[in-house]
Amino acid sequence: MQTATTEKAPELKSVETIGQAFSDFMTTFEMFKDANDERLGEIEKRMSADVLTSEKVERISQALDAQKKSLDRLALKNARPALDGGREGADPTRVEHKQAFEAYVRRGDERRLRGIEEKAMSGATGQDGGYLVPEETENAIGARLAKLSPIRSIASVRQVSGAVLKKPFAIGGPAVGWVGETAARPETAAPTLAELQFPTMELYAMPAATASLLDDAVIDLDGWISGEVEQAFAEQEGLAFIMGDGVSQPRGFLDYDQVAETNWSWGKIGTIATGVAGGLPATDPADVLIDTVYALKAGYRQGANWVMNRKAQASLRKMKDGDGNYLWQPPQVAGARASLLGFGVVEAEDMPDMTAGSPAIAFGNFERGYLVVDRVGVRVLRDPYSAKPYVLFYTTKRVGGGVQDFDAIKLLKFEA
Structure with a gap:
């Protein structure tokens, strides 16, 4: 043996x-x-x-x-999308912007870039200086973030041009009913409206380049910048969308008030207790997972996902159902997600470990439950002075986030 x-x-x-x-x-x-x-x-x-x-x-x-x-x-x-703005048949304005941006990044020549942004009637510089990256570079960063950032990959994402997205909702739900074809239409009570606000906060990264890299004509600087910042952006987003307190960063779904599912009310996240502090029950542990699935209303379960860290996933991977089948199943094709009880598993390292009292596992329809707000535009400020002989590229984007439907996310809490 x-x-x-x-x-x-x-x-x-x-x-x-x-x-x-x-x-x-x-x-x-x-x-x-x-x-x-x-x-x-x-x-x-x-x-x-x-x-x-x-x-x-x-x-x-x-x-x-x-x-x-x-x-x-x-x-x-x-x-990874190709940054081929200079190909034949491309939009001349985009090609001009790409070439002007490359001149700014390589040599610090901002004249052409300033002219382009003035023509676009966007002020040449932002609050902290810098210039907008070409549209292809911004799209490349956004596309990769959607794959690198765990919560962004399953949440709703909306682009805005302002600093805050305000979303009204009816506290009592919509006023609807059935009525006959010729029957009188009774007047409905005015709905009570409230407003959710999702301010965008500044997220930054500061990759450094050597003079030899900037002088190398073969290097695609657009691709280099997007590759350098996307991982840093994704790591910061991943933490904020889960644990963020909403102060100078998005508000994570674990930062909202948590109550037992039987006492759930709007504005709070419902929880299901495992019955064991820091672990799952020794007998029929899968029952707790099934209870978590069915704590979510039927309309939300289609498109729902599990969210947990690597350690929690490793523990659940060893579990079987009553028929001896593994609850955790590998992805069916390359690039797909593993599944647990038939629902996708999203690995988010910033989720808490399975310790006493921790909400270590989330389950829900995050597309309906969590909203990510992107302000249009990624800016780059070239700084050749602060870290000589290196050139720093202070890259910023504005991102917000928060729960938009409190009934769409449930937490499995490891408590008695």
């Missing part, structure tokens, strides 16, 4: 194609199931699993996580 448990987890290999990476991932998942089945069998026979078997399961689970990240990176790399 112990001979099998001393097998090593699969080593990560350098892969060049999504197909090869996906094949390796599925092979590792089969190894994980075999090892975990062995662990569960030992628990059933001896009431505890062999230490070596448990360690083997953990090693393979970690390899599975690493391979999934590698697979996602390959899919993301293939999804």
